[in-house]
Each structure stands twice: as structure tokens, then as C-alpha cells.
Amino acid sequence: MEETDSEAVEEIEDHVGNDVSSNFPPVSVYPPINMLPFDWKKEDRGYAPNLEDFSDPDAGWTPIANNCGPTEFDSFLKIFCPEAMDFCIYETNQYAHQQKMTANHITRRMKAYKDLDEADFMRFLAVRIIMGIDRKPSQKHYWTRNEMLTSTILPKLLTSDRYFEILQNLHFCDQAEESEDHLFKLRGIWSICTSQFAKMIVPGPNISIDESLVLYEGRLIFKQLIPSKRSRFGMKIFLIVDESTGFILNMIIYTGQGHPLKFNPKDLGYGGAVALELLTPYLQQHRTVYMDNYFTGPILARHLLTEKTYLCGTLRKNRKYTPSPERMAKGEVTFFTSQNILIQHWKNKKVVSIISSRHKHEMQSVVTRSGRQMQKPSTVLDYNKLARGTDLSDMVMQSYNVLRKSKIWYKKLFFHLIDACIHNAFLLFRTKFNTNCQFLQLRLNLVRQIIGKYGFTQRKSPNQESNLSKFQGQHFLGKNKLNKNGKISYIKCRICIDPKSGKIRKETPNHCKQCNVPLCAVPCFEIFHTK
Numbered sequence: 001m002e003e004t005d006s007e008a009v010e011e012i013e014d015h016v017g018n019d020v021s022s023n024f025p026p027v028s029v030y031p032p033i034n035m036l037p038f039d040w041k042k043e044d045r046g047y048a049p050n051l052e053d054f055s056d057p058d059a060g061w062t063p064i065a066n067n068c069g070p071t072e073f074d075s076f077l078k079i080f081c082p083e084a085m086d087f088c089i090y091e092t093n094q095y096a097h098q099q100k101m102t103a104n105h106i107t108r109r110m111k112a113y114k115d116l117d118e119a120d121f122m123r124f125l126a127v128r129i130i131m132g133i134d135r136k137p138s139q140k141h142y143w144t145r146n147e148m149l150t151s152t153i154l155p156k157l158l159t160s161d162r163y164f165e166i167l168q169n170l171h172f173c174d175q176a177e178e179s180e181d182h183l184f185k186l187r188g189i190w191s192i193c194t195s196q197f198a199k200m201i202v203p204g205p206n207i208s209i210d211e212s213l214v215l216y217e218g219r220l221i222f223k224q225l226i227p228s229k230r231s232r233f234g235m236k237i238f239l240i241v242d243e244s245t246g247f248i249l250n251m252i253i254y255t256g257q258g259h260p261l262k263f264n265p266k267d268l269g270y271g272g273a274v275a276l277e278l279l280t281p282y283l284q285q286h287r288t289v290y291m292d293n294y295f296t297g298p299i300l301a302r303h304l305l306t307e308k309t310y311l312c313g314t315l316r317k318n319r320k321y322t323p324s325p326e327r328m329a330k331g332e333v334t335f336f337t338s339q340n341i342l343i344q345h346w347k348n349k350k351v352v353s354i355i356s357s358r359h360k361h362e363m364q365s366v367v368t369r370s371g372r373q374m375q376k377p378s379t380v381l382d383y384n385k386l387a388r389g390t391d392l393s394d395m396v397m398q399s400y401n402v403l404r405k406s407k408i409w410y411k412k413l414f415f416h417l418i419d420a421c422i423h424n425a426f427l428l429f430r431t432k433f434n435t436n437c438q439f440l441q442l443r444l445n446l447v448r449q450i451i452g453k454y455g456f457t458q459r460k461s462p463n464q465e466s467n468l469s470k471f472q473g474q475h476f477l478g479k480n481k482l483n484k485n486g487k488i489s490y491i492k493c494r495i496c497i498d499p500k501s502g503k504i505r506k507e508t509p510n511h512c513k514q515c516n517v518p519l520c521a522v523p524c525f526e527i528f529h530t531k
Helices: 005-009 072-079 082-102 108-112 118-133 139-143 160-169 187-200 265-282 298-306 378-386 389-399 409-432 439-454 524-530
Strands: 206-215 233-242 248-253 288-291 310-314 333-338 341-347 351-356 363-367 373-377 477-479 510-512
Touching: 072 187, 072 409, 072 439, 082 108, 082 118, 082 160, 082 187, 108 160, 118 139, 118 160, 118 409, 118 439, 139 160, 187 248, 187 409, 206 265, 206 389, 206 409, 233 265, 233 389, 233 409, 248 265, 248 409, 265 288, 265 298, 288 378, 298 310, 298 341, 298 351, 310 378, 341 373, 341 378, 351 378, 363 378, 373 378, 389 409, 389 439, 409 439, 510 524
Parallel strands: 206 288, 288 310
Antiparallel strands: 206 233, 233 248, 310 351, 333 341, 341 351, 363 373, 477 510
């Protein structure tokens, strides 16, 4: 292990917005938690925890996952199920019609909107996946005619107008309804997908809980600051991950003070209450959960033992009933035991505190990267090895994520959810079919299979030479329609807008009556109808 291992387990900085609010339900509605104090024994060398073997016979992929087809697209549809797809399509179409009915001014895009169907929705997701692989300065550059930036496949999947009208109307709730839930705009699709996660796998003996941050710089009541994260500002998500596969089992979005929880945050701390809520489906099987000091505490460790679940993680020294460490020299360790719980304070560069209900006090010799041997607690080694599920999933998803800069928070979280679905589909496909498929290759194959099933968008471009109507019949110039101010509207000339023409792009009040194409009177009208 490296010399910097202690930094991986040292205390993280306090996060903004973790205070317990008076908006929480009264204590009487919460399940009871044993709050009696601990009688800590210092350095009891004969201490050994009472352990039982992991006892869930159903651990592994469920029949739903085992019934998956042989392609990457089949794996994705097992995670992002047809119910989720139908939900997105229905709510998007409903929102588009509501906007058209209530808008004071109907725009060209509103008027031309065609109801979203399964084919266009999957093409839309394919476009976003390609955008994550081939990143350009802005989304409109994927449809540019500039040869240095042009993309050949995206315009065949969706026109720019169709892509942006789907993106604009993308919605996940009924706009006519009202709710005090901060996540009302996303709750439906989020619940469908996360419940599908849980149906795919029964986790093994080791699971981990951690937090992730989705970058968001707009105004939002539950936006968080976490200085230790790369994004620093954004929306915080709590994840539970199966360590044997890396599969994301569930995700909870933190919505600020007043976030409803099933367990009392005054007893367990906010992090402990969140952890217990995530762990509820996986108790009573002698699993071991690994988490950092934002979640852990002696009270939570004791309560988990009553639920036949072990805990291991870093610990904040100011947690209730935590024995304080004495002044120690580098390499020194002291430990305390009580009620089958071990707390260790180990001094490396800083004092690292560890709590475990699974380990006994034991030091192991390891070789650092520099080749130096040193002694480390076995709790630290196991924590560094088995508490990495969320960090690894974040690292994988970050490489080709479908996120783009957005002012609308629920769309940002939806695309993060799509990334999580692709990540889980990747793990399902690679594990079930025992393949060494890389994450990039899975995304490319997923796009190929979407195109293979739904095809390209069927459209006829007025610029294509196969459109012979412009060479036939009589063609006359006419004036464009009046705008809302009663004046003739000016539209970009079809010839001047082409960068290959060498002309300065300009707008014209004229158009061809038969072709309905905006054209300058001279010389663009003649060029369009003769070349």
C-alpha cells in the first residue's frame, strides 16, 4: 500500500447543509434505537468479535437478469425497462401539448412538434451517448456544416430541430399537478429505475455506501458544497453498491433540510439515518457494510449488530460515545472495545479513527510504493479495498458521460440516471457473458444496435440533388409572411447560408412561391433553380 493510504481514510471535511431540521417528523414515529452509553475497555488483547458466515442463498443475479438477451442493448433494456421508456414518452408528449395550449405565443418549434415515439426517444438517447464519446464545444456544433467540426452520423439519427425540441420538452411529471416534494419533477422516473436496479441482483457479503456529487452551478434549494469532491458544487446523491460486482443497488438524492427519512437523524446522525434506509432491504444476512465517517458511529454499529449486519469504516472523533484518543507518536495505535464493537486510533500522518464490528485488533505488514515496510491495522486495509464501489462507478461513468451543461436540474439528474443505467448494463453484460468488453466498446455497440433496430430518421433534405422539383415547373418570387409586428419577416437565404458558396450570410424578405425556400432575388434565386 502507498504512504498516502491514510489520506484515503482520514476525516473528510464537514459538508454544507447537513444540519438536522425541525421539519423532520416527531421522534415517536421513528423505529426505536438503543441510546444507552458504552462501557469501553482499553486495549483488551483477548477481544475477538462473534462472527457468523454470510447466509443469503439467493446472492447473485436474479432470474430477471439471467433472462437477459445476448446483446448490449438487451442488457440496457433490462435496466432502463420499457416502463421507464413509456413513462418518459408519455410525460414528454403531455408537457409539449400543455405548453402549446398555455403559451402566449406559439413558436415555430411548438407548432411543428410531432409526438415523441419509441424510435425517436431511443435515437435521442443514442445521440446523447455519441455526444459523450465525441465531445464538441456546444450541442449545436454536431449539426454544423463546418468541415472541421462536422459529424456524419448524428444528422442521420435526428435533425437538429427534432433533437432540440425533444430536449426542450423532455419531462417526467404532470405539470398540472402541484406538490411540495422537491423531487416532484423527477420522482417518477427515478423511482422506476432505482427499483429496477434492486430487482436485478441480490448483493454478496460486502456492500458499501458513499456519496456522489453531480455538478450543477444553477440556483437550487438543495445544491451542496463538498470541497473534497471534484465538482465541489452540485446535487448530492447517496449510493449503495455491491462490492463484488460494482453494481449500483440504489440511489437517494439529498433534497436539503427537511429531507424525509425513515430513521431518526437525531439518534443516528443524518448520515447514519440515510445509511440505515439504504441498508433496509439487505439486513439479517450477516453482510458487512463499508462506509466513511459521514455515516458511521457507535450507535449505528450497535443497531446494525441487532440486525445481523457488520460495519467497518472511518469514524469522526466527535461522534457520540466515541472514546477520545491520547497523544500518539507516528505508527502508534490504541484501541477500545465494547459490545462486540472495536474502535481503533492509528497515527500515520494524522490520527485515523476506525470503527468495526467485524474485525479484531490486528496489525499487518505491508510494503509501500517506495519499497518501505510498515505496519497497518487490518481494518484500514480492508476499508481501502472494499469501500471503493461508488468511487469506481463515478470514475467509469465520468469517462463518457452523457451530461451537458444545463440550467434545468431535473434534466441534469435524468441524464446522470441514464449514465447509471448504462454503467449497470455494462456490469450485467460483462459478468453474465464473461466477456472483457470495455466500457467504450459497450457504448458504441449500444448505439449500433439502436440504429440497427430503429434505423435512421427518414427525411428529405431540400439540398439533396435527388429533389428534382426545383428544376421543374414555373417558379416566382414572393414576399415572406408578416411577423407579429405587421412587418415582412426576414429569413436566412438558403444559398447565402451555405459556407461553400463564399457569400456573406444574410437574410432576405423573398422566397420562391413553389419551393417555399427563402432566397435572395439576385443571384441566389437563379443559382438555386439551375445548379
